[in-house]
Amino acid sequence: MTEIKGAAALKTKIANKEATVVVIGQGYVGLPLAMELVEAGFKCIGIDTNQSRVDQLNRAESYIFDISDEQLKNAIDRGLYSATTKYEVVKDADIVSICVPTPLRKTRDPDISYIQASSTSMAPFLSGPVLVILESTTYPGTTEEVLVPLLETGNCKLDVDLFVAFSPERVDPGNAKYGLKNTPKVVGGVSEQSTELITAFYTEVVDLVHPVRSSREAELVKLLENTFRAVNIALVNEMAMMCDRMNIDIWNVIEAAASKPFGYMPFYPGPGIGGHCIPLDPSYLSWKAKSFGFYNRFIELATDVNGNMPQFVTQKLVRVLNTHKKSLNGAKVLLLGVAYKSNINDLRESPALDIWQILTKEWGADLSYHDPYIDRIPSFDASSKALTADLVSSADIVIITTNHKGVDYDLVVEHASLILDTRNTLPDNIENVVRL
Ligand SMILES: NC(=O)c1ccc[n+]([C@@H]2O[C@H](COP(=O)([O-])OP(=O)(O)OC[C@H]3O[C@@H](n4cnc5c(N)ncnc54)[C@H](O)[C@@H]3O)[C@@H](O)[C@H]2O)c1
Numbered sequence: 001m002t003e004i005k006g007a008a009a010l011k012t013k014i015a016n017k018e019a020t021v022v023v024i025g026q027g028y029v030g031l032p033l034a035m036e037l038v039e040a041g042f043k044c045i046g047i048d049t050n051q052s053r054v055d056q057l058n059r060a061e062s063y064i065f066d067i068s069d070e071q072l073k074n075a076i077d078r079g080l081y082s083a084t085t086k087y088e089v090v091k092d093a094d095i096v097s098i099c100v101p102t103p104l105r106k107t108r109d110p111d112i113s114y115i116q117a118s119s120t121s122m123a124p125f126l127s128g129p130v131l132v133i134l135e136s137t138t139y140p141g142t143t144e145e146v147l148v149p150l151l152e153t154g155n156c157k158l159d160v161d162l163f164v165a166f167s168p169e170r171v172d173p174g175n176a177k178y179g180l181k182n183t184p185k186v187v188g189g190v191s192e193q194s195t196e197l198i199t200a201f202y203t204e205v206v207d208l209v210h211p212v213r214s215s216r217e218a219e220l221v222k223l224l225e226n227t228f229r230a231v232n233i234a235l236v237n238e239m240a241m242m243c244d245r246m247n248i249d250i251w252n253v254i255e256a257a258a259s260k261p262f263g264y265m266p267f268y269p270g271p272g273i274g275g276h277c278i279p280l281d282p283s284y285l286s287w288k289a290k291s292f293g294f295y296n297r298f299i300e301l302a303t304d305v306n307g308n309m310p311q312f313v314t315q316k317l318v319r320v321l322n323t324h325k326k327s328l329n330g331a332k333v334l335l336l337g338v339a340y341k342s343n344i345n346d347l348r349e350s351p352a353l354d355i356w357q358i359l360t361k362e363w364g365a366d367l368s369y370h371d372p373y374i375d376r377i378p379s380f381d382a383s384s385k386a387l388t389a390d391l392v393s394s395a396d397i398v399i400i401t402t403n404h405k406g407v408d409y410d411l412v413v414e415h416a417s418l419i420l421d422t423r424n425t426l427p428d429n430i431e432n433v434v435r436l
Helices: 005-015 030-039 051-058 069-077 087-092 113-125 142-151 192-203 215-246 250-257 281-290 297-307 309-323 351-362 389-394 409-415
Strands: 020-024 043-047 081-084 095-098 130-134 162-166 185-189 209-211 332-336 366-370 397-400 419-421 433-435
Touching (some): 005 162, 005 192, 030 043, 043 087, 095 113, 113 142, 185 192, 185 215, 215 250, 215 281, 215 297, 281 297, 309 419, 332 351, 332 389, 389 409
Parallel strands (some): 020 043, 043 081, 185 209, 397 419
């Protein structure tokens, strides 16, 4: 197949690092991506509809844990990064990357309205040849069926001067070992030329690019990865509930099973799953599969098991208090760690929020929390309290919901009357400590 002119011109610009990249959505995914593109030598403009975020970014104030103010300032000072709310900048873009949210509606159906809104806003400004990349997690078919028709309402036509591809964002916030650069980047275009272009682009940015045959395959890769995690976490959560009944320590069992050097990969139980990915992504897949008359029973089961862990933690709390002749109604409960996982400042979908809600609304408990990464929980109008001997000793029970590094657990053990450890933070031989 002879290469068409538009794609050839774009490839040359990419190879010479002369391509300007616009990244739409400057959140947990979009901002680190923009910084990595700057590191690779590309000029990058971030678009976000949130004016205060844009102002903050232009003042070189990062709100993303993995990006420092210095890194942001350096990118701005070198003239390689700026942020704006104005879609007009798409006129100058050779590549556009979409990193907007893809939440679920209350009915757990996919909400792709942010993808639609950003595509509609950019379409009139697209000026070919241009490569548009969707990075937001979504169901197979979105790039081809939703994105392309919306983009083609502008002046560009697919495979003439418009190329469209999907590449899943695989970032693991707070992971010091694997970032965007050294995590292989899966890419798949809606056409052969689109796949070639996105491969050429990301080859300039990351260590390893893994092209697949279509955007649908690339979309499914992300959902397979996160469904794998959701199902395996559900399996150990179910094992933990069974072990609770059988009076066996699940943590010791997992540690021993993990000593097998092949055929086993440890997953750990906990108070529930959180974040923007694992609790949501599998539902994107099962929703789409249903339109093919296919029902993903593993996904439904995992959603059910993981979603009920906060209730299980509550029941265990009631039993622990009961053995000490205490009632949960009116009890002072201190949550240690409310972020959805350790060492990050992300509260989204955190199981600690469900536990808080259940304990206060259903059981009449008196809640407070300490989290060095989360100053406030706006939805409960609560602020993190300083971790003092007084705070710990005044609680009837402490629940370790998230085990951040740097928390003084010795102080907690010394002063707490009871501890429910849902994360295997403390050794199993301490009096008054009950593990999940
Ligand atoms: N956070 C993660 O760890 C992670 C990991 C992998 C994939 N993802 C996926 O990446 C996508 C983005 O997630 P995130 O965590 O970065 O979300 P986020 O909420 O942190 O950031 C999204 C940003 O997009 C902006 N925005 C919304 N609508 C817009 C529009 N029409 N135009 C311009 N900006 C708009 C918002 O103001 C916000 O700043 C989602 O699909 C998510 O599932 C997230």
